[in-house]
Amino acid sequence: MEILDIGPDSPQFMAVYDELLREAFLPDELMSAEEFREAAQHGTLWVTGAIHDGRPAGAAVAEWSQDSQVLLLSYIAVRPDLRGTGIGGQLMTAVHTTWQDRVHPLLTLAELEHPHAHQRHTQYGDPIKRLRFYARHNALALDLPYFQPAMKPGGRRVPGMILALLAAAPGFASAGVAPAGPVRAFMTEYLTQTEGRIGLDTDPEGAALFQAMSAADIRLLPLDARHLVLAGYQDGSRLKPHRRQAVLDEASNAAAQQAWTNGI
Ligand SMILES: CC(C)(COP(=O)(O)OP(=O)(O)OC[C@H]1O[C@@H](n2cnc3c(N)ncnc32)[C@H](O)[C@@H]1OP(=O)(O)O)[C@@H](O)C(=O)NCCC(=O)NCCS
Structure with a gap:
């Protein structure tokens, strides 16, 4: 299992949206695919993924508000068959370490x-x-x-x-x-x-x-x-x-x- 950043140019990027987020969140809770890609290209959204056998097994999505200095963990999801095996915990460690080092938010919310x-x-x-x-x-x-x-x-x-x-x-x-x-x-x-x-x-x-x-x-x-x-x-x-x-x-x-x- 590898925990890494998945940028908007990666082939895994839309797989995170289609295979993980669409599966774990209702349409009312989920931003559109276009907004997801555009925010990543704009640098206000990033994705930390857990890659297993070349596919995203879990992901955490950050949205950064420069004005308020607040970071939002917008979405976190793990493939249903792999839940309860520690992947979510590894993604939360990234929220508490690499995400904090990246933008030094005043507050991180979910x-x-x-x-x-x-x-x-x-x-x-x-x-x-x-x-x-x-x-x-x-x-x-x-x-x-x-x-x-x-x-x-x-x-x-x-x-x-x-x-x-x-x-x-x-x-x-x-x-x-x-x-x-x-x-x-x-x-x-x-x-x-x-x-x-x-x-x-x-x-x-x-x-x-x-x-x-x-x-x-x-x-x-x-x-x-x-x-x-x-x-x-x-x-x-x-x-x-x-x-x-x-x-x-x-x-x-x-x-x-x-x-x-x-x-x-
Ligand atoms: C919540 C979630 C990201 C946790 O990831 P995970 O890899 O299963 O978590 P870990 O293995 O590190 O930790 C296990 C803990 O996750 C939680 N968890 C496990 N299955 C879960 C499920 N179906 N729904 C919600 N939480 C769950 C439990 O607290 C579990 O601890 P427990 O075994 O003592 O009950 C994952 O279960 C998931 O994708 N759930 C569905 C989507 C979701 O709820 N996202 C969060 C929106 S705020």
């Missing part, structure tokens, strides 16, 4: 499905296991009512998400808080680039998110599926089980619904 709102799926993965994976790699939740912005104007947002902190510049996040400034700048750029505008007066979810980022700091919480209650989600009104468009694994759904009813 978007995770909240297990109270998302169900397990054989193809797209298990939100509770995923939280455990990130917790093992020292990630923390930002205390925000997060949603993933729509990937294009008029597209659909993914509700019930967690914005997680994977890494911070030395001394930048401490005593259980992270500074809100870079997160606000990052979200402003992200929403403008994807949804085309920010109109908080007609957007209650956006307004709640920006309200929760309005103080100087954002509280950091352990990624614990049992107890993760985020600001703005506390009354549960915005954190309903999110029905995926794809065909769901019925047995897992029943278990997830039961867990939801029991408060996980």
Whole structure:
């Protein structure tokens, strides 16, 4: 297994998109193939891949926001038959080492499905296991009512998400808080680039998110599926089980619904 950068001119580059990302993420969660290639050519996106028998077995995709100095782990995926064999862990090591050396981000973030709102799926993965994976790699939740912005104007947002902190510049996040400034700048750029505008007066979810980022700091919480209650989600009104468009694994759904009813 080799862990290496896969540039936009590599024959493996679109294989990562077609064989890994398309397989692991719903269309609402995934940028288009054109955006993927263009951002890499522009230098704001890069791919670290795990190559096995000449094919990509796993990959992590970074998006760099120069303005906010925030790095986003946009996607990480491992081929379903190779999950649980340590490849994801090796990719996370790259996030914590080579990615940090490359741009020295103030904050490194990732978007995770909240297990109270998302169900397990054989193809797209298990939100509770995923939280455990990130917790093992020292990630923390930002205390925000997060949603993933729509990937294009008029597209659909993914509700019930967690914005997680994977890494911070030395001394930048401490005593259980992270500074809100870079997160606000990052979200402003992200929403403008994807949804085309920010109109908080007609957007209650956006307004709640920006309200929760309005103080100087954002509280950091352990990624614990049992107890993760985020600001703005506390009354549960915005954190309903999110029905995926794809065909769901019925047995897992029943278990997830039961867990939801029991408060996980
Ligand atoms: C999450 C993922 C990248 C981890 O990669 P991996 O190579 O399986 O991870 P490792 O072998 O290094 O570590 C194993 C851990 O990964 C997590 N994991 C394993 N299978 C998983 C699955 N189907 N879904 C989510 N997480 C999973 C578990 O925490 C597991 O630890 P456990 O055995 O104690 O439960 C991979 O499982 C995957 O591609 N999942 C589907 C896509 C996805 O969820 N991407 C992340 C979006 S934020």
